[in-house]
Amino acid sequence: MSRSFDAIIVGAGQAGPALAGRLTAAGKTVAIIERHLVGGTCVNTGCKPTKTLVASAYAARVAQRGGEYGVQYAADPGPIRFHLPTAAARAQKVILNSRKGNEDWLASMPNLTLIRGHARFTGPRQIEVNGETIEAPQVFLNVGGRANVPDFPGLVDVDYLTNSTIIPLEVLPDHLIVVGGSYIGLEFAQMYRRFGAKVTVVEQGPRLVGKEDEDVSAEIRTFLEAEGIEVRTHACCIRLGKRGDQVMVGVDCDEGAPEVTGSHVLLAVGRRPNTDDLGLELAGVAVDERGYITVDDHLKTTAEGVWAMGDCNGKGAFTHTAWNDYEIVAANLLDGADRKVSERILGYALYVDPPLGRVGMTEAQARRSGRPLLVAKRPMTRVGRAVEKGETWGFMTMVADAETRKVLGAAVLGTGGDEVIHGVLDMMNAGATIDTYQWAVPIHPTVSELIPTLIGSLQPAA
Numbered sequence: 001m002s003r004s005f006d007a008i009i010v011g012a013g014q015a016g017p018a019l020a021g022r023l024t025a026a027g028k029t030v031a032i033i034e035r036h037l038v039g040g041t042c043v044n045t046g047c048k049p050t051k052t053l054v055a056s057a058y059a060a061r062v063a064q065r066g067g068e069y070g071v072q073y074a075a076d077p078g079p080i081r082f083h084l085p086t087a088a089a090r091a092q093k094v095i096l097n098s099r100k101g102n103e104d105w106l107a108s109m110p111n112l113t114l115i116r117g118h119a120r121f122t123g124p125r126q127i128e129v130n131g132e133t134i135e136a137p138q139v140f141l142n143v144g145g146r147a148n149v150p151d152f153p154g155l156v157d158v159d160y161l162t163n164s165t166i167i168p169l170e171v172l173p174d175h176l177i178v179v180g181g182s183y184i185g186l187e188f189a190q191m192y193r194r195f196g197a198k199v200t201v202v203e204q205g206p207r208l209v210g211k212e213d214e215d216v217s218a219e220i221r222t223f224l225e226a227e228g229i230e231v232r233t234h235a236c237c238i239r240l241g242k243r244g245d246q247v248m249v250g251v252d253c254d255e256g257a258p259e260v261t262g263s264h265v266l267l268a269v270g271r272r273p274n275t276d277d278l279g280l281e282l283a284g285v286a287v288d289e290r291g292y293i294t295v296d297d298h299l300k301t302t303a304e305g306v307w308a309m310g311d312c313n314g315k316g317a318f319t320h321t322a323w324n325d326y327e328i329v330a331a332n333l334l335d336g337a338d339r340k341v342s343e344r345i346l347g348y349a350l351y352v353d354p355p356l357g358r359v360g361m362t363e364a365q366a367r368r369s370g371r372p373l374l375v376a377k378r379p380m381t382r383v384g385r386a387v388e389k390g391e392t393w394g395f396m397t398m399v400a401d402a403e404t405r406k407v408l409g410a411a412v413l414g415t416g417g418d419e420v421i422h423g424v425l426d427m428m429n430a431g432a433t434i435d436t437y438q439w440a441v442p443i444h445p446t447v448s449e450l451i452p453t454l455i456g457s458l459q460p461a462a
């Protein structure tokens with residue numbers, strides 16, 4: 001059996017459904033193929049459940065600190081207890097509502113066929129799914145990625161968790177060992193510490209979130225350790241094994257015990273693209289040495305009529321970059337635009353508490369560019385709103401080009417940092433100079449009101 005469509009989309013994650021909406025609205029027949037859950041990573045095992053659980057962790061933290069704010073109980077309730085099944089059920093509800101919203105959205109599209117199954121190329125623009133061959137002049141790949149599970153010695157002997165399997169956990173670990181001290185690892189580490197588990201983070205690099213500036217890494221480590229999280233950096237030669245009913249992670253750090261023993265281990269050591277089982281070689285679609293699909297500035301692959309969007313093209317690793325990929329492809333194909341991925345100004349957030357909001361270059365990247373720079377930094381202890389909220393960890397930093405007077409990058413590590421950073425992101429997208437922004441009249445009292453002050457304190461970099 002074989003069928004033909006105007007377009008085939010592989011993967012119903014972030015970019016695929018939205019593109020299906022535009023293509024079907026333009027009168028095209030579209031097949032969208034999904035092998036697992038509609039909504040993909042973000043909806044089912046990524047952003048949505050983690051940020052729901054982060055909210056539970058924040059509530060627990062506020063409850064623990066209630067006394068500082070004058071909150072008293074009528075009777076002594078004893079220490080705060082956390083009920084993980086309630087938090088897990090809350091996350092599950094958010095997942096199911098979001099997934100259903102996506103499924104209903106797909107069902108509402110005219111001329112859309114949702115095929116459930118694993119897609120694999122059998123030739124150029126020809127795909128096999130559930131034993132059927134389907135073809136189309138245009139194919140869009142939105143296959144995303146999955147947790148990287150390295151071949152650690154002893155891994156086969158132990159039960160381990162990934163971001164997918166930890167989400168529905170209902171039994172609180174006594175001691176969670178998190179391997180990988182970056183975005184995924186740190187969000188789960190702080191969350192589980194706040195839920196009441198002992199937590200150790202094991203990171204092979206010299207510092208946490210090694211892609212960020214050193215002061216950001218250091219401050220995050222300080223506030224995580226202040227909550228009782230143990231951090232082991234320089235952890236090389238990771239190996240795993242059983243110690244009775246416990247799991248052992250061998251770390252071989254420069255200092256400290258060579259083994260950490262806990263009740264659970266979470267692997268958060270990066271992601272890998274779902275491109276190894278797609279038959280890409282039969283379609284002439286090239287990948288790089290890490291398996292990411294090679295694309296040009298318009299997200300076209302090396303094969304005629306095939307595009308790749310989202311995590312699988314290695315141009316971004318966020319929901320908003322996957323969504324932006326859809327916007328670029330749709331605008332170029334349907335609106336006669338000439339949008340390019342290189343024009344994207346990258347912003348993102350790390351949802352530890354307080355969160356890190358980031359845009360553009362780190363200061364280290366800006367210094368490497370060799371341009372004349374202006375830099376500024378302000379601690380959250382000198383941000384009125386943070387003081388009033390009793391949340392003064394962190395700081396805000398900015399780096400600007402001294403000649404063009406445009407912002408190159410900024411970080412807001414502090415309460416509301418994930419929202420505050422958008423002022424700078426918008427300014428950069430508008431092409432505004434620091435002189436324009438300095439005359440803005442922000443609202444008092446907010447964290448954002450200190451951005452013009454930060455700009456006013458920019459000084460030539462030493």
Ligand SMILES: Cc1cc2nc3c(=O)[nH]c(=O)nc-3n(C[C@H](O)[C@H](O)[C@H](O)COP(=O)(O)OP(=O)(O)OC[C@H]3O[C@@H](n4cnc5c(N)ncnc54)[C@H](O)[C@@H]3O)c2cc1C
Pocket residue numbers: 010011012013014015016033034035036037038039040041042043045046047048050051117118119120142143144145163184274277278309310311312316317318319320321322351
């Ligand atoms: C724990 C965690 C937390 C995160 N938090 C955030 C956050 O707060 N903010 C943020 O911006 N990003 C976050 N991310 C990243 C974000 O989830 C991803 O960047 C985003 O989901 C990528 O979307 P995508 O459409 O490229 O791929 P996916 O959402 O991964 O979708 C790909 C889909 O393709 C399907 N598929 C794959 N291969 C095939 C095949 N051969 N045939 C058929 N179907 C196939 C998959 O089943 C999947 O449904 C997080 C990720 C994780 C893991």
Ligand SMILES: NC(=O)c1ccc[n+]([C@@H]2O[C@H](COP(=O)([O-])OP(=O)(O)OC[C@H]3O[C@@H](n4cnc5c(N)ncnc54)[C@H](O)[C@@H]3O)[C@@H](O)[C@H]2O)c1
Pocket residue numbers: 150179180181182183184185187202203204205208209210235238268269270271316317318348349350351
């Ligand atoms: N808030 C967000 O937007 C958010 C949250 C979570 C994830 N994400 C996305 O998911 C992607 C993947 O996140 P991630 O944290 O898994 O990956 P990552 O690549 O950012 O970090 C992996 C970490 O694991 C460490 N590591 C690698 N091998 C190791 C080993 N053998 N032993 C010890 N440590 C080791 C690395 O040094 C690094 O610090 C991110 O790039 C991000 O785009 C985004």
